[in-house]
Amino acid sequence: MSLLTVLQVLRQRFWILGVTFLATLAGALVALAIIPARYEAVATASIDPSISDPVSGMVTSGTMVGLLQGNLIALAKSNQVALAVVKRLNLDADSHTQAQYRASGQEGSLDIQSWLAGQLTPQVVPTFGLGSNVLNMTFKGSSAQQAATMANAFMSSFIDAAIALKVSAAQKASDWFAPQIDKIRADLEASRDSLARFQMDTKLLAPSQTDSESEQLTAVTGDLSKAKGELIALQTQLSSPPPTAAASNDAQSIDLQTLGALRSSLSSIDSEIARLQTTVGPNNPKIAEKLATRQSLLVQMDAQVGEYRKKLKDRIASQTEKVATLEANYNTRLGSMIGVQGQRERLNSLIREVQFHQDELDRVQKAASTARMQSQMSFSNIASLDPATPPTQAAFPKPIIVLALAIVAGLGLGVLATLIAEALDRRFRSNSDLEFITNAPLLGQMIDVRPKRAAFLPRVLRRLRLGGPKPPTPAAQA
Numbered sequence: 466m467s468l469l470t471v472l473q474v475l476r477q478r479f480w481i482l483g484v485t486f487l488a489t490l491a492g493a494l495v496a497l498a499i500i501p502a503r504y505e506a507v508a509t510a511s512i513d514p515s516i517s518d519p520v521s522g523m524v525t526s527g528t529m530v531g532l533l534q535g536n537l538i539a540l541a542k543s544n545q546v547a548l549a550v551v552k553r554l555n556l557d558a559d560s561h562t563q564a565q566y567r568a569s570g571q572e573g574s575l576d577i578q579s580w581l582a583g584q585l586t587p588q589v590v591p592t593f594g595l596g597s598n599v600l601n602m603t604f605k606g607s608s609a610q611q612a613a614t615m616a617n618a619f620m621s622s623f624i625d626a627a628i629a630l631k632v633s634a635a636q637k638a639s640d641w642f643a644p645q646i647d648k649i650r651a652d653l654e655a656s657r658d659s660l661a662r663f664q665m666d667t668k669l670l671a672p673s674q675t676d677s678e679s680e681q682l683t684a685v686t687g688d689l690s691k692a693k694g695e696l697i698a699l700q701t702q703l704s705s706p707p708p709t710a711a712a713s714n715d716a717q718s719i720d721l722q723t724l725g726a727l728r729s730s731l732s733s734i735d736s737e738i739a740r741l742q743t744t745v746g747p748n749n750p751k752i753a754e755k756l757a758t759r760q761s762l763l764v765q766m767d768a769q770v771g772e773y774r775k776k777l778k779d780r781i782a783s784q785t786e787k788v789a790t791l792e793a794n795y796n797t798r799l800g801s802m803i804g805v806q807g808q809r810e811r812l813n814s815l816i817r818e819v820q821f822h823q824d825e826l827d828r829v830q831k832a833a834s835t836a837r838m839q840s841q842m843s844f845s846n847i848a849s850l851d852p853a854t855p856p857t858q859a860a861f862p863k864p865i866i867v868l869a870l871a872i873v874a875g876l877g878l879g880v881l882a883t884l885i886a887e888a889l890d891r892r893f894r895s896n897s898d899l900e901f902i903t904n905a906p907l908l909g910q911m912i913d914v915r916p917k918r919a920a921f922l923p924r925v926l927r928r929l930r931l932g933g934p935k936p937p938t939p940a941a942q943a
Contacts, residue, residue: 474887481886482879489878493871502859506612508602508620512537513846534593540630541591541602541623547582549622550615556581589619599850609855616853624847642833649829653822660815667808682798689791696784703777724769731762 475482512534540546556562557577566577575583590603602620606612738755745752 471884475880475883478883478886481883482876485879485882486872486875489875490868490871493867497862497864497867500862501607503605503607503861504609504612504856505603505605505860506609506616506853506856508616508853509850510600510602510620510624511848511850512598512600530598534598537600537627538591538593540626541600541619542586542589543626544579544582544586546619546622546626547585547589548578549626550585550618551578551581553618553622554614585615588615591623602853604853605860609857613853613855620849620853624849627847642829646826646829646833649822649826653819653826656815656818656822660812660819663812663815667812682795682802685791685795685798689788689795692784692788692791696781696788699777699781699784703774703781724766724773727762727766727769731759731766734759734762 551557562581563577566572566580569580571580588605590605592601592603593599594601600623602616602623604612604616604619606615734755738752738759741749741752741755
C-alpha cells in the first residue's frame with residue numbers, strides 16, 4: 466500500500482483516528498489524576514575500602530572493591546537495617562499503620578516491626594556511583610518529606626549497622642588471638658628451657674662474634690708453622706759450614722765472633738809463614754814457632770766448630786721437642802673443635818628456635834593490639850556527605866513525559882485502528898481498489914453526472930446568509 470493510499474484511507478476514516486487519539490489522551494490524563502505521586506530523596510555517604518584485615522594483615526585491593534560494595538549494598542537492603550529504621554522513627558506506634566497491619570492478615574505470623582521492615586525494604590535503592598566510592602541511599606516515598614526522612618533514617622541505620630559489624634568482627638579477631646598468644650608463649654618458654662638445659666649439660670655459651678676455639682686453633686697452627694721453620698733453619702745451619710760472625714745474627718754470635726777471630730789469626734800466621742819461607746830456611750826457629758802457633762789455632766778452631774755444632778744440635782733437639790709439643794697441642798685442639806662442632810650446631814638451632822618463637826609472639830601481640838584498637842574505634846572509613854532533602858518535584862509520574870507518550874501512542878494507535886478498519890471493509894470505492902484485487906485491465910468507469918449536494922455545514926451557513934427560506938420551485942408553483 467502506497468503512502469498516498471494510506472493518506473486517503475486516513476482522510477476517509479478520520480473519525481477513527483480522532484476517537485482513538487482522544488481516548489488515549491484521556492486515558493493518560495485519567496492515569497495522571499489517579500496514580501499517586503512518588504517522590505525520591507537521596508542521602509549520600511563516602512566509603513573508603515582501604516581497610517586491612519587484623520588477622521591476615523591483607524589490605525583490600527582494587528579487585529576486592531566491587532565485592533565490598535556489593536556486601537555494603539546487601540547490608541543497606543537487609544532486614545536488620547529496615548528494623549533499625551522502624552525503631553528509630555517509631556513507625557509501629559502510628560494508628561493508621563497498625564490498622565494496615567491488622568488488615569494485612571499477617572498479624573498472627575509476623576510482628577508489626579518485621580512487617581513494616583518488609584514493606585520498607587523494596588522502597589530503598591542503595592547504589593554506588595560509577596567509578597566512585599560514594600553510596601547513594603535513595604528512598605521512594607508518597608510524599609517529599611517522608612522520602613527525605615526515610616532516606617536519612619536508612620543512611621544513619623546503615624552506618625550504625627556497618628559500625629556494629631566492624632566492631633563485632635574486630636572483637637572476634639581479638640578473641641581469636643588470645644589462645645594463639647598463650648600457645649606461642651608456651652612454645653617460647655619450652656624452647657628457652659631446652660636451650661638452658663643443653664648449655665648446662667655441654668658447658669657451652671652462646672657463640673659471640675668471635676669463636677675462641679677457632680682462634681686458639683689458629684694460634685697453635687701459627688706457632689707450629691713458625692717452630693717448624695726454625696727447626697728447618699737450624700738443620701740447614703748444621704749441614705752447612707759455620708757462617709762468619711759478620712753474616713750471623715744468631716743467638717750464638719759470641720762463639721762465631723771467636724771463631725772469626727781465630728780464622729783471622731790463622732790467616733795472618735799463614736801469611737807470616739809464607740813470607741818467612743821466602744827469606745829463611747824451613748828449619749828456621751821462627752818458622753817452627755809460627756807453625757806451632759798455626760797448629761794451636763787449628764785446634765782452637767776445631768774446638769770452636771765442635772762447640773758450635775754441639776750447641777746447634779742441642780737447639781735442634783729442643784726445637785724438635787717444641788714442634789712435637791705444638792703438633793700434639795694442634796691435634797688436641799683440632800679434635801676438641803671437631804667434637805664440639807655438633808654441639809655448637811645444636812646450640813645454634815636451639816637459639817634460632819627461641820628467636821623464632823619470640824618473633825612470632827611479638828608479631829601476634831602486635832596484631833592483637835591492632836584488633837583491640839579497631840574494636841574500640843568508630844567506623845572512620847564511612848563519612849556522611851549530604852543528608853537527603855525533600856524533593857521539589859515528583860519522580861513519577863512526569864506529566865510532560867506521560868502526555869508526550871500519550872500523544873505518540875494515540876497517533877500510532879489511531880493510524881493502526883484506521884488501517885485495520887480499512888482492511889476489514891471489503892467494499893470497492895476507487896479504481897485503485899480494483900487494481901489491488903485483480904490484475905485485469907480497467908476498461909471504463911461510470912461517472913455520476915448528478916449535481917453533488919453540498920455538505921451539511923455549508924448549506925446551513927448559506928441559509929443563514931440568505932436570511933429566509935428558499936424560494937419555491939416551479940413545480941411547487943404549478
